[in-house]
Amino acid sequence: MNKRKFLKQSVWISAGAYIVPSVFLSSCKSEPKKEENMKTDTLAKSAFELPEIPYGYNAFPETIDPMTMEIHHTKHHQGYTDKLNAALKEANISGKTIEEILSMDDLPTAIRNNGGGYYNHSLYWDILTPGGTMSTTLKSKITEDFGSEEAFLNELTDAALNRFGSGWAWVVQDRNKKLDIFSTPNQDNPLMKMTEMEGHPILGIDVWEHAYYLKYQNKRADYLKNIIDIINWEKVEARMI
Numbered sequence: 741m742n743k744r745k746f747l748k749q750s751v752w753i754s755a756g757a758y759i760v761p762s763v764f765l766s767s768c769k770s771e772p773k774k775e776e777n778m779k780t781d782t783l784a785k786s787a788f789e790l791p792e793i794p795y796g797y798n799a800f801p802e803t804i805d806p807m808t809m810e811i812h813h814t815k816h817h818q819g820y821t822d823k824l825n826a827a828l829k830e831a832n833i834s835g836k837t838i839e840e841i842l843s844m845d846d847l848p849t850a851i852r853n854n855g856g857g858y859y860n861h862s863l864y865w866d867i868l869t870p871g872g873t874m875s876t877t878l879k880s881k882i883t884e885d886f887g888s889e890e891a892f893l894n895e896l897t898d899a900a901l902n903r904f905g906s907g908w909a910w911v912v913q914d915r916n917k918k919l920d921i922f923s924t925p926n927q928d929n930p931l932m933k934m935t936e937m938e939g940h941p942i943l944g945i946d947v948w949e950h951a952y953y954l955k956y957q958n959k960r961a962d963y964l965k966n967i968i969d970i971i972n973w974e975k976v977e978a979r980m981i
């Protein structure tokens with residue numbers, strides 16, 4: 741194999757890493773529909789897949805170093821995704837959206853932890869960007885509900901800073917569509933019935949040490965200050981209902 745061919749193949753393999761499930765699905769579709777294939781097909785379709793992050797691991801090295809981002813995505817987020825799929829199979833749950841699953845009554849612990857991990861990280865990657873600004877519409881909504889943009893950001897920072905141990909800080913819309921801020925432990929989130937407060941999540945900040953320890957060590961406040969600068973406010977606003 742010459743070098744160019746090798747490189748081309750390596751790139752293809754690496755680009756294909758996240759589309760393996762779809763490749764698997766399409767290969768299933770072309771197989772004759774024997775009973776065994778039908779079973780595999782149904783299983784593959786009901787499984788959640790690790791979402792691609794909408795930028796590279798080196799998108800904002802001053803805020804999140806590439807190694808942290810890669811490990812966080814390919815190990816932690818992938819791990820939650822795989823364990824969620826295993827737990828759903830075990831509980832014989834299929835054909836539901838992740839939102840429907842997380843808002844179920846009596847959520848089994850494995851689905852609570854891994855389904856939360858799957859959903860929370862998908863949201864986290866989606867609402868970051870190398871440079872985002874708030875629209876006037878979002879600014880006025882924030883001012884209406886918190887008094888000022890500064891008060892809103894202070895409350896968000898405090899929620900994230902004061903979460904003891906591992907967890908998440910959230911901005912949600914309550915049932916009256918008012919914006920609210922709180923934090924949850926572990927991989928819990930505002931869709932779950934057992935959380936202290938429920939709501940529709942529009943922004944989530946991961947405050948597990950795995951999200952920042954390589955670059956910031958114990959300095960969670962520094963991580964928070966920087967991460968707030970890379971929030972994709974357009975995406976946050978688009979999630980509002």
Ligand code: MN
Nearest residue numbers: 816946948951
């Ligand atoms: Mn995490």
